[in-house]
Amino acid sequence: MKKIVRAKLHGITITGADLNYHGSITLDPDMCAEAGILPMEFVEIWNKDSGARISTYVIYGEPGSRCCILNGAAARTCQRGDQVIICATEYIETPQLFDIEPVVLTFDAQNNIDEVMRYQVYSTPEREFNFRIKREDRPSGAIRQLVDVNVDALAADLRARGLDDRAIADVLSCHLNTFADK
Numbered sequence: 001m002k003k004i005v006r007a008k009l010h011g012i013t014i015t016g017a018d019l020n021y022h023g024s025i026t027l028d029p030d031m032c033a034e035a036g037i038l039p040m041e042f043v044e045i046w047n048k049d050s051g052a053r054i055s056t057y058v059i060y061g062e063p064g065s066r067c068c069i070l071n072g073a074a075a076r077t078c079q080r081g082d083q084v085i086i087c088a089t090e091y092i093e094t095p096q097l098f099d100i101e102p103v104v105l106t107f108d109a110q111n112n113i114d115e116v117m118r119y120q121v122y123s124t125p126e127r128e129f130n131f132r133i134k135r136e137d138r139p140s141g142a143i144r145q146l147v148d149v150n151v152d153a154l155a156a157d158l159r160a161r162g163l164d165d166r167a168i169a170d171v172l173s174c175h176l177n178t179f180a181d182k
Helices: 029-035 072-077 094-098 151-160 165-180
Strands: 002-013 016-018 024-027 042-047 053-060 068-071 083-092 103-107 113-122 130-136
Touching: 002 029, 002 068, 002 094, 016 072, 024 029, 024 072, 029 053, 029 103, 029 113, 042 072, 053 072, 068 072, 083 094, 094 113, 151 165
Parallel strands: 002 103, 016 068, 024 053
Antiparallel strands: 002 083, 024 068, 042 053, 042 083, 103 113, 113 130
16 A cells, blocks of 8 residues: 555645644635545645644635634644645555546635646556646636736846747747736
8 A cells, every 4th residue: 555645735825823722724615625635634734834744634614714724733833824735645556546636726825726736647658657747727716816027037037047038028928918818
């Protein structure tokens, strides 16, 4: 048996920490349903800001609240505003890797789902285990907005990464026009 990722909430922001609670992490049930995370399920939590790693169980908060609240002892590992990765796992036999597609949700600063992805393991004649990430369409109504984009700094960064002026212009016009149209 192998322990694998089954679902992940990546870059979700902590909205609260309550030391005087019996323990757990409180999550919006709508987000959990999208990822397939169940109440009372144990999850691993990795704090991107502090590096802290803990394990606790999930309880559901108010639907639509976009909450992510650490309770009890777990509240000492994170501060409001920290970004965390919450990972649900399961044990499977190796051949089952080809049959599952773990859901990964990424979030914006307000804990709206920004992107939905699926991890996929597949086989080719050259290599038994290959990996890819499949990106799905954004949830309905979700719009990514760019705020205060410094185009000159972005162009300079792309130039430093080896892109020529024509490629930079193509990238900027393609992606910035896409957001401006929404």
